[in-house]
Amino acid sequence: MAKDRKIDMVILGLLSHEDMTGYDIKKRIDNHLRFFWKGSFGSIYPALAEMEKEDLIRKTIPKRQPAVKAGEVAFGSGRERIVYKITATGREALSTWLTDTKASNDLRYETLLKIFFGGAADRETAIANISVFEEQVRSDLMLLKIYRSDLEKHLDNDDHLYFYLTVSFGIDTYEAYLRWCKNAKEKLAG
Amino acid sequence: MAKDRKIDMVILGLLSHEDMTGYDIKKRIDNHLRFFWKGSFGSIYPALAEMEKEDLIRKTIPKRQPAVKAGEVAFGSGRERIVYKITATGREALSTWLTDTKASNDLRYETLLKIFFGGAADRETAIANISVFEEQVRSDLMLLKIYRSDLEKHLDNDDHLYFYLTVSFGIDTYEAYLRWCKNAKEKLAG
């Protein structure tokens, strides 16, 4: 019943690369992970607070003086920034999670639900539902391909390789989705 | 904030075909929808109770006498069965939902999270995580192919067609997953 919360691992994973604020973490999830994970401020900030109590992460000591470098609190510029860093305990927890091969892979597509129950409406309705899905996939796919072309140049770098792999996963599945959409629409129109 | 609960539509969709008990609904979800939706008893039974209050569904009148046919409460045999049927209001709600093209398609793959953060462990760990995923996909794919070969015989029947389309979706994406797994493992090993 306890501790099934994956957002902790997302935070730990991100902080294992560099120190970040909650806001940074949110942006990173939205930009890099959004094809297979989500996270809202309402889940990130409370997780950050609890994880600090568990000594998985720690606030960096804010520097008082002028220089406003990354990882420091900028006094007198913008709202307060709280930059977190991962602790040794946190790295251990991340490693333990990575080594444990059990994983919950959950897919819930309302579009498929609407197709499955398509018989309760006419075929045009089903086709319309597929088309909306198709457009969303098409636009996400474009984005993913932009990412990939950037990443392909740096496959020697391990960090880029792992990102490249998840982007490739997205591209491969989205391309399969598009083929299915075309096919399904033909079957429904014919 | 209110009424985002999709289980209602699953129930309505299933009852639009035939009267069922909560237990039947659970089994149907596990067998036919599990590749893109899930539902537990703890979500089904409370939904059933609320939906009856909203007049979306109704309990069928139990027959007292001997004959124990489908859709009737069997007295003296097994535990009580409560068979639900969809109402006119329920059919309307189902139709409204189907016609509304907005849909939340949500994918959360912990495996991809572990790949993305793969840099925090060694490459063998990443390969192991992919392999576990691969085996799960492989076994689900086999099942889907069995379904498809049955369904292909009845594509003239509309109900079978819609089921066929969702099964095809599963097959297409799972095959794409397997290609990705092979490729990713090669990239990580090389």
Add this chain to the structure above:
DNA sequence: ATCAGCATGTAAGGCGTTACATGATTCA
């Protein structure tokens, strides 16, 4: 002057899971 972006957090509530409680029938 106003809007977008940066930045942190809380509150309310919805949705869902797991585990528990209960019990009959059928089959090995």
Add this chain to the structure above:
DNA sequence: TGAATCATGTAACGCCTTACATGCTGAT
């Protein structure tokens, strides 16, 4: 006799989303 399947439900709790509250900086 015991396990599996049928069958309904509740309780506790966890996790997440949305909306709200607040406020600075910089660009147009």
